[in-house]
Amino acid sequence: MRPEIRAIGEAMERQGYIAEPAIATALYLSTEMGKPLLIEGDAGVGKTEIAKVLARLLGRPLIRLQCYEGLDVHTALYEWDYPRQMLRLRMAGEQGLDPESAEHVIFSRKYLLERPLLQAITQKDGPAILLIDEIDRADDGFEAFLLEVLSDFQVSIPELGTIQAEHRPHVLLTSNRTREIGDALRRRCLYLFIEHPSFEKEVRIIRARVPGASERLSAEIARFLESLRRRRLLKAPGVAETIDWAQALVRLHRDALDAETVEQTLGCLLKDRNDMVDLPAAELATLVDGARGAASIG
Amino acid sequence: MDLVAHVAVFSRALRERGVRASLSDEADAVAALVLSDLMDRNEVRSTLKIALKIRRRDAETFDELFALLWASGDAARRGREAKGSRRDGPLKNFGGLPGAAAAETERQSLEGPSDVVGYSPEAMLRKKPFDECTERDLAQMERLLSRLALALATRKSRRLVPTRGRGRVDPRRSLRRAVATDGEILRLARRTRAIEEPRLVVLCDTSGSMDRHVRFLLAFLLSLKKAARRTELFAFNTSLVRLTPWVTPSKIAATLDRMSAGVPGWSGGTQIGACLAAFVERYLDEMVGASTVVVIVSDGLDRGDTGPLAAAMRAIHSRARRVVWLNPLLGDPRYEPTARGMAAALPYVDVFAPAHNLESLEKLVPRLSAA
Numbered sequence: 001m002r003p004e005i006r007a008i009g010e011a012m013e014r015q016g017y018i019a020e021p022a023i024a025t026a027l028y029l030s031t032e033m034g035k036p037l038l039i040e041g042d043a044g045v046g047k048t049e050i051a052k053v054l055a056r057l058l059g060r061p062l063i064r065l066q067c068y069e070g071l072d073v074h075t076a077l078y079e080w081d082y083p084r085q086m087l088r089l090r091m092a093g094e095q096g097l098d099p100e101s102a103e104h105v106i107f108s109r110k111y112l113l114e115r116p117l118l119q120a121i122t123q124k125d126g127p128a129i130l131l132i133d134e135i136d137r138a139d140d141g142f143e144a145f146l147l148e149v150l151s152d153f154q155v156s157i158p159e160l161g162t163i164q165a166e167h168r169p170h171v172l173l174t175s176n177r178t179r180e181i182g183d184a185l186r187r188r189c190l191y192l193f194i195e196h197p198s199f200e201k202e203v204r205i206i207r208a209r210v211p212g213a214s215e216r217l218s219a220e221i222a223r224f225l226e227s228l229r230r231r232r233l234l235k236a237p238g239v240a241e242t243i244d245w246a247q248a249l250v251r252l253h254r255d256a257l258d259a260e261t262v263e264q265t266l267g268c269l270l271k272d273r274n275d276m277v278d279l280p281a282a283e284l285a286t287l288v289d290g291a292r293g294a295a296s297i298g
Numbered sequence: 299m300d301l302v303a304h305v306a307v308f309s310r311a312l313r314e315r316g317v318r319a320s321l322s323d324e325a326d327a328v329a330a331l332v333l334s335d336l337m338d339r340n341e342v343r344s345t346l347k348i349a350l351k352i353r354r355r356d357a358e359t360f361d362e363l364f365a366l367l368w369a370s371g372d373a374a375r376r377g378r379e380a381k382g383s384r385r386d387g388p389l390k391n392f393g394g395l396p397g398a399a400a401a402e403t404e405r406q407s408l409e410g411p412s413d414v415v416g417y418s419p420e421a422m423l424r425k426k427p428f429d430e431c432t433e434r435d436l437a438q439m440e441r442l443l444s445r446l447a448l449a450l451a452t453r454k455s456r457r458l459v460p461t462r463g464r465g466r467v468d469p470r471r472s473l474r475r476a477v478a479t480d481g482e483i484l485r486l487a488r489r490t491r492a493i494e495e496p497r498l499v500v501l502c503d504t505s506g507s508m509d510r511h512v513r514f515l516l517a518f519l520l521s522l523k524k525a526a527r528r529t530e531l532f533a534f535n536t537s538l539v540r541l542t543p544w545v546t547p548s549k550i551a552a553t554l555d556r557m558s559a560g561v562p563g564w565s566g567g568t569q570i571g572a573c574l575a576a577f578v579e580r581y582l583d584e585m586v587g588a589s590t591v592v593v594i595v596s597d598g599l600d601r602g603d604t605g606p607l608a609a610a611m612r613a614i615h616s617r618a619r620r621v622v623w624l625n626p627l628l629g630d631p632r633y634e635p636t637a638r639g640m641a642a643a644l645p646y647v648d649v650f651a652p653a654h655n656l657e658s659l660e661k662l663v664p665r666l667s668a669a
Contacts, residue, residue, distance in 0.1 A: 002335045022344040029330045029348055040354070069588075070456030074470060082473040136587075139457050178617075180584040187322050190330070191351035232609060234616055274612060 004028055008057075017046070017053040018197075018204045026192040027054060036150055036171035038135075038186060041194035044238015047174040051131035054170065061123070063169070064131045065116040067138035073145060077155060079113045107159035121153050121165035130169040135185075136178045147185050197239060199226050209243050212250035220257045221246055224291035228269065231279075237269040244268045257292055259285045302328055304367075309350065311363050317356040323349065339368055355580050458489035465490030498529040499585055499618075501538075501577065503570065503596030530585050534573035540581075570596060570639050571607030578613045592618040595653060597627045598640025608642040615646035628652030 001021065009024035019027075027050070030037035039047045055062035065076055085106040092102035114122065120130040135143065149155065153165035173189065175181055197205060202222040206213050213221070221242065229236050237245075245268040254261055263284060270276050279287075305327045309319040330349035335341050343364055346352075352360045460471065471487035531541040574594075586592060592614055615621050623643065628651065644650065651661075 001338050001341055002333070005334075005341065021340060022348070025334065025341060025344045026348045029333060029345065032333050033326070033329055035326070038351075070458065072457065079470070080473075082469055086473060086476070141457065177583040178587040179590075183318070183320075186351050187320060189351070190326065190348050191353075192348055193352075193354050193357070234613055272616075274616070 002028070011057050012053050013208075015053045015056055016208050017049060018201055018208060019050075020201060023050065023192065023194065026190060030172075030190050031170055033190070034168060036173060036189040037192060038173045038175065038181065038189040039192045039194060040175045040177055040181075042196065042236055042238055043176050044240040045194045045196060046239050047194060048131065048133055051129055051172045051174075054172070055129040058129065058170075060126060060129055060170075062129045062131060063116050063120045064133060067132065067134045067136075067142070069137055069139065071138045071142055073142075075115060076142070076145075077115050077117045077149070078157060079115060080107070080159075081111045081113050085111050109160070112157070112160070117149055118155060118163070120169040120171075121149075121155065122163065123167055123169070127167040128169045130171045132171065132173045134176060135173045136175040136181060140182065143182055143185055147182075147188060150185075150188055196229055196236065199223065202226070202239070202242060205239055206242065206246045210246040210250060213246045214255055217249060217255055217257070218246070220291045221249070224257060224262070224287060225269070227287050227290055233270070233275050233278075234272045235270070235275060237271075241269050241271075257288050259288045262288050301331055305331070308346070308363065308367055312350070312356075312360065315359050315363065317352065317359055319350050323351055326350070342368075353584075355584075457492045459492045461488055461490040463490070464488065497587075497590045498593060499532070499581075499590055500529060500593045500595065501532045501534060501574070503594075504533045504535050530581075532577065532581075534570070534577075536569050536573075538573040538576045570598065570643075571604060571610060574610035574614070575606045578610045582613060582617060586614065586617045588617075588619055590618050591620045591622060593622045593624060594643075594647075595624045595626075597625055598623075598643060604638050604642035607639055608646075611643045611646035615648075620648045621646060622649040622651070623647040624651055624653035626653050 005021065005024045005028045008028050009019050009021060012019040012024065026037055026039075029035075039050060041047055051064075052062060088106050088111070089102060092105065097105075112118075116130070120128045132146070135146070138146075150171060153168050154162055156162045171189075173185075199222050202225060203218050206218040206221055207215070210218075225237060225242055245265060248265050248268050249257075249261070252261060252265070259281075263281065266276065266279075266284075270279070305324050309324045309327070312319045327346055327349040330345045331342070334345040343361075346364065347357075347360060350360075458466065458468075460468065465488035468487045468489040471489075472483055472485075475485070475487060476483045529542075533539050533541050611621070625640070
C-alpha cells in the first residue's frame with residue numbers, strides 16, 4: 001500500500017471515520033488527480049461524512065450544495081441581490097446618474113449573491129471542499145450544467161464576465177442512486193461505491209463512535225445487523241442507524257442484546273413499516289440468539 | 299507490455315462482457331495506476347474500480363476479470379523469477395489475460411452481450427410473423443401508442459421555466475426588466491412548472507401463454523421507446539433480459555427483424571416472481587425513482603410461488619410514481635384475475651387495464667391522462 005494512502009486512512013480514523021483502504025485510495029486519487037469523486041451507496045453508509053472528514057483533515061471550509069428536484073442555477077450558482085439593486089437604482093435616479101453608469105454600479109460584485117458553487121470557486125486562500133450532496137435528486141438539466149462547471153471551474157455571468165477559479169475546489173458528489181447518473185458526469189469523476197460495512201469494520205465504528213458500548217455489545221450489534229441486512233429489506237439500515245441504535249442501547253444500560261429490548265428499539269433500525277411486518281417476533285428472537293451466540297464464541 | 303496496453307486489454311475485456319469503460323476511463327485508470335502501489339493486489343483492484351467507474355451491478359464481472367488478470371500476472375512473474383530476471387509488479391507482465399478473456403468473451407458474444415448469460419433477446423421472443431398486420435395498421439398503432447406513452451409518463455416537473463401565461467411571479471426576471479424603466483416594474487414576469495420528459499420502465503412477459511400477443515406487444519414496446527426517449531425495456535419469461543441496448547429508434551426495422559426471427563423449438567413458462575425479483579435486485583435503485591412509471595405487460599400466470607412476486611411488486615410500488623399492469627387476457631370476458639400470480643400482484647398495481655387490441659389502449663389514454 002502507498003504510504004500516502006495509509007496515512008489518509010489513519011488520519012481519517014483519528015477523526016472518527018473508519019475508512020477501508022478503498023475509501024482512502026479514492027480520496028488520495030481524487031485529490032492527486034484533481035478529479036471530482038462520485039460516491040454512491042445506500043443511504044446511511046457514510047457518504048456525506050467523508051466530505052466532512054476531508055474538510056477537517058485539510059483544515060479547509062466545507063461548502064455544501066444540497067440537491068433537490070427543481071434546484072436551479074440561481075440557487076446553486078449566483079443570484080443578483082434585486083432589492084438592493086432596486087434601492088440603488090432609485091438613488092441613482094434621484095442623484096441624476098445616467099442610466100449606463102447606474103447599470104454599471106448595480107451589476108458589480110457588491111450586488112452579487114454567491115451561492116455554493118460560486119463560493120467554492122472564489123475561495124481566496126486555498127481550495128475549498130465542495131460537497132454536492134444527493135446529485136440524483138436534481139434534474140438532468142442541472143446535471144448537464146454541473147458538468148460544465150466541473151470541467152473548467154469557471155462561471156460566466158453575462159453582466160459581469162467570466163469568473164475563473166483561483167483555487168480549484170476538491171469536489172465530492174454523493175448519490176443514493178434514486179436514478180442513474182448520466183454517463184457524461186460519471187466519466188468526469190472518479191467513482192467509489194461504498195458497501196455496508198463488514199462485521200469487523202462495524203464493530204470498530206461502534207467502538208469509535210459510541211464510547212459507552214462495551215466490546216461484547218458492539219460485537220452483538222454488528223452481528224445482528226449483519227444478519228438483518230442479509231434479509232430482503234426495503235430500507236436496509238446504514239451505519240447511521242447502527243450508531244443510533246448503539247446509543248439507544250447504551251442509554252438503556254444494556255450490556256447485551258435481548259429479544260425484548262431489540263423489539264422495543266427496532267424502530268432505530270427499520271424505518272419502513274413493511275420491513276417491520278416482515279419480521280415476526282419468533283424470527284427476531286432467532287436473529288438475536290444468533291447474534292449473541294456468534295458473538296460469545298467470537 | 300506497458301501499463302497503457304494492459305489497461306487497454308483489460309478495458310476491452312470489460313466492454314466485451316457488457317461493462318461500460320470508455321477511452322477517457324482508460325486514461326483515468328492509467329493516471330491512477332501510476333499513483334498506486336502496483337505490488338498491492340487490493341490497491342490495484344480498488345484503483346481500477348475507482349478510475350474505471352465500475353458500478354455495483356458490474357462489480358462481479360469486474361472482480362472475475364481482475365482475478366484472471368492478476369493470476370496471469372502472477373504466473374508470468376513466477377516464470378520470470380525462475381529464470382532469475384528482475385522482479386516486477388504483477389500488472390507489469392501478465393500475459394495470459396488477452397487469450398483467456400478472448401475465449402471467454404467469444405462464448406459470451408455468441409450468446410449476445412446479455413445481462414443474463416445464456417438468454418438472448420431473440421430467444422425471449424418467439425418466432426412470430428409480422429405479416430398479419432398491414433403497414434397501415436402498424437402506422438396507426440404507432441401513432442396511438444406514442445400518445446399512450448406520453449400520457450403514461452408525462453408529469454409536471456418541479457423545475458420552473460419562464461412562461462407568458464399564468465404562473466408564479468418571477469422576481470428575478472421582473473426586476474431585471476425594471477432596470478430598463480428606471481426601477482419601475484411595469485409588467486411581472488412569471489414562471490411555471492416545466493413538463494418533464496417521460497421516464498418509463500417496461501417489463502414485458504414473453505412466455506408461451508403470452509404467445510399470441512407478442513407481435514402486438516413488440517409494436518407497443520417500440521412505440522414507447524420512440525415516444526419517450528428514456529424508456530428502459532425488459533423482457534422476461536424464465537429469466538430477465540434487458541432489451542434497451544438493442545432497441546434504438548434508428549434501428550427499429552432491424553430490431554423487429556431480429557426479434558421476430560426467433561429461435562426454433564424454444565418454448566418457456568413464466569416465473570414472474572423470480573424475474574421481477576431479479577429486476578428489483580439489479581436495476582430498481584437506479585432505474586426507478588419518484589418520477590418513473592413502471593409498466594408490466596403480462597397475463598400474470600405464474601408457475602412459481604407467489605411470495606417473491608408480491609415482495610418484488612411491493613418494492614417496485616414503493617419506489618415508482620405509478621405501476622401500470624397491462625393484461626392482454628383482460629380483454630377476454632371470461633377472464634377473472636384469479637390467476638394466483640395476478641392476485642398476489644394486484645394490491646401493488648395502480649392501474650390495471652386490458653391490452654389486447656388497439657381499442658382497449660385507446661380507452662386507456664384518457665384514463666391515464668386524467669390520473
